[in-house]
Amino acid sequence: MSRAEIRQIVVLLSGRGSNYRALRQAQTDGRLDGDITAVISDQTDAIGLKLARQDDIEAICVPRDRFNDRAAFEQALAKTIAESRAHWIVLAGFMRVLSAKFVEAHAGRILNIHPSLLPRHRGLHTHQRVLDAGETEHGASVHFVTAKLDGGPVISQVRLAVEPGDTAETLAERLLPLEHRLFPATMALLQRYPVEARNESITIEGKPQVAPLVLGTDFADDGRLLGHGRAN
Numbered sequence: 001m002s003r004a005e006i007r008q009i010v011v012l013l014s015g016r017g018s019n020y021r022a023l024r025q026a027q028t029d030g031r032l033d034g035d036i037t038a039v040i041s042d043q044t045d046a047i048g049l050k051l052a053r054q055d056d057i058e059a060i061c062v063p064r065d066r067f068n069d070r071a072a073f074e075q076a077l078a079k080t081i082a083e084s085r086a087h088w089i090v091l092a093g094f095m096r097v098l099s100a101k102f103v104e105a106h107a108g109r110i111l112n113i114h115p116s117l118l119p120r121h122r123g124l125h126t127h128q129r130v131l132d133a134g135e136t137e138h139g140a141s142v143h144f145v146t147a148k149l150d151g152g153p154v155i156s157q158v159r160l161a162v163e164p165g166d167t168a169e170t171l172a173e174r175l176l177p178l179e180h181r182l183f184p185a186t187m188a189l190l191q192r193y194p195v196e197a198r199n200e201s202i203t204i205e206g207k208p209q210v211a212p213l214v215l216g217t218d219f220a221d222d223g224r225l226l227g228h229g230r231a232n
């Protein structure tokens with residue numbers, strides 16, 4: 001891939017920033033092309049901002065409480081994102097619901113990681129909800145963001161077996177390292193192939209996918225599609 005084709009990434013986060021850390025690590029390891037041009041947070045004290053500063057990445061706070069309403073906040077956020085000159089807008093623990101207007105203005109460029117096998121368990125407390133539902137499988141998903149909360153087309157997933165005796169805490173603990181593989185791998189996939197949202201699902205190189213790509217089965221940590229992961 002030529003340098004000109006590489007699409008830069010801006011990360012939005014509200015908290016501890018471990019997914020940001022994983023994306024950054026993938027770049028320094030050479031698994032993921034492109035730079036993280038900035039990290040933006042709505043929270044002044046987000047640990048993720050500190051991590052970015054340690055990495056010499058521009059760390060910018062757009063504090064939600066400084067704005068009278070969501071429209072004013074989103075306007076400032078959009079300006080900061082535009083100034084970062086990034087193509088991909090990656091939500092890594094960004095705890096704000098974005099308006100339809102904002103999402104539509106950045107359509108096809110915003111990605112989110114969610115700790116469940118979407119479309120199951122949109123919203124919060126996913127680990128406990130998996131246990132309450134008696135499910136045997138849990139996981140995480142990366143999806144295009146649309147106006148519907150955790151509802152956009154799912155690109156990729158990673159799966160995890162629920163073991164007897166699991167609690168919300170043990171599930172969270174086992175899932176997080178898998179999230180740290182899934183997000184960089186998915187961003188690497190997006191750098192390698194044209195992936196687009198179409199209706200409720202995605203296309204790769206223009207070919208519709210019937211199901212989300214599973215990490216390790218359909219695509220690898222460096223984003224490369226594996227044999228049968230290719231659409232046909």
Ligand code: GRF
Binds near residue numbers: 017
């Ligand atoms: C992750 O569990 C992610 O799936 C969810 O928010 C959490 C962010 O964690 N959207 P971190 O800030 O990246 O450590």
